[in-house]
Amino acid sequence: MRIGQLAEATGTTTKTLRFYEESGLLPPAERMASGYRDYTDDAVGMVGFIHRGQAAGLTLAQIGQILRIRGHGQAPCSHVRNLLGGRLRELDAQIAELLVLRETISQLHAQAAEPEPDTCTANEVCRYI
Amino acid sequence: MRIGQLAEATGTTTKTLRFYEESGLLPPAERMASGYRDYTDDAVGMVGFIHRGQAAGLTLAQIGQILRIRGHGQAPCSHVRNLLGGRLRELDAQIAELLVLRETISQLHAQAAEPEPDTCTANEVCRYI
DNA sequence: TTTGACCTTCCACTGTACTGGAAGGTTCAT
DNA sequence: ATGAACCTTCCAGTACAGTGGAAGGTCAAA
Numbered sequence: 059m060r061i062g063q064l065a066e067a068t069g070t071t072t073k074t075l076r077f078y079e080e081s082g083l084l085p086p087a088e089r090m091a092s093g094y095r096d097y098t099d100d101a102v103g104m105v106g107f108i109h110r111g112q113a114a115g116l117t118l119a120q121i122g123q124i125l126r127i128r129g130h131g132q133a134p135c136s137h138v139r140n141l142l143g144g145r146l147r148e149l150d151a152q153i154a155e156l157l158v159l160r161e162t163i164s165q166l167h168a169q170a171a172e173p174e175p176d177t178c179t180a181n182e183v184c185r186y187i
Numbered sequence: 188m189r190i191g192q193l194a195e196a197t198g199t200t201t202k203t204l205r206f207y208e209e210s211g212l213l214p215p216a217e218r219m220a221s222g223y224r225d226y227t228d229d230a231v232g233m234v235g236f237i238h239r240g241q242a243a244g245l246t247l248a249q250i251g252q253i254l255r256i257r258g259h260g261q262a263p264c265s266h267v268r269n270l271l272g273g274r275l276r277e278l279d280a281q282i283a284e285l286l287v288l289r290e291t292i293s294q295l296h297a298q299a300a301e302p303e304p305d306t307c308t309a310n311e312v313c314r315y316i
Numbered sequence: 317t318t319t320g321a322c323c324t325t326c327c328a329c330t331g332t333a334c335t336g337g338a339a340g341g342t343t344c345a346t
Numbered sequence: 347a348t349g350a351a352c353c354t355t356c357c358a359g360t361a362c363a364g365t366g367g368a369a370g371g372t373c374a375a376a
Contacts, residue, residue, distance in 0.1 A: 074335085077334060092341080092342055093341080093353075094352085094353055095353085114291060114292055115292065117333090118332075118334095119332090124313060124316075125312065128312050128313065135313070135315070138299055138316060139296065139300070142292055142296040142299060145292055146292050152285060153286065156278060156282050156285070163243055163271055167268065167272055178262055182232060182236075183236040183253065183263075184236065184263055184264070187240050200365085201322090202365065203363085205324095205325095206364060210363090221323075221324090221372055222323080222372085223322085223323055246362080247363065
């Protein structure tokens with residue numbers, strides 16, 4: 059399979075696939091006599107995995123780790139479980155932070171409801187922030 | 188006030204203050220005979236405003252808009268209110284997305300609890316993702 | 317006078333995940 | 347034979363908010 063067909067099959071672009079190879083996410087593809095990359099069907103699964111990993115909020119670097127462990131013939135299960143656990147803790151922290159921020163902004167927004175107040179003092183930038 | 192003193196007073200670095208000036212957030216500072224930047228007390232308020240704006244999740248570009256409106260002698264109130272409203276909508280969307288993601292990852296993590304299953308098939312990267 | 321702290325500009329780099337474009341080679345249909 | 351569609355490499359740039367470092371100028375104290 060040529061790179062354009064793989065891109066089509068996985069819903070991405072040839073640019074991105076070359077970028078994944080260069081970044082060590084995909085193993086270097088075999089080449090045809092012409093120099094064109096020649097992918098096996100495995101590649102479709104790997105690119106699909108990259109997309110699912112991204113949807114799970116993993117970085118390309120983390121996805122690359124899993125892919126390389128798998129590439130060495132090992133099962134990456136415990137590594138994956140650790141990554142997911144870490145991601146879960148990050149998400150909880152991030153959500154908590156955003157909820158606090160939402161409260162803050164909501165209050166600022168409500169305060170800014172009064173139009174163009176005369177109570178602005180010249181030496182402050184904005185009464186509301 | 189020299190740049191180092193302003194940095195000290197506002198809890199930032201001289202690098203960052205020059206970066207703010209270059210980015211159009213702070214107006215170009217007056218210069219002493221030596222060429223050193225010479226800040227007035229206003230600058231402390233502006234840098235404080237930048238920090239509060241960042242804490243409210245505004246980008247430097249948005250903060251810069253407010254600062255420049257204020258710099259033209261106008262009250263940026265309605266603009267600020269619009270920005271805060273937009274930010275609020277973004278936050279709500281972002282929080283909703285993260286909650287969905289948290290659910291997904293939580294399930295994947297729970298599924299990955301069984302250690303090193305024999306149910307992995309050779310042609311998939313990872314049973315769990 | 318010389319040391320050290322401070323300041324200046326300029327250029328390049330960080331991390332993340334790509335994207336754009338130039339210059340050239342290959343394959344296939346007409 | 348020629349044009350379109352595809353492929354190759356390499357270089358450079360995007361957004362964001364800075365950070366690092368080099369080479370040199372300024373100022374106060376010892």
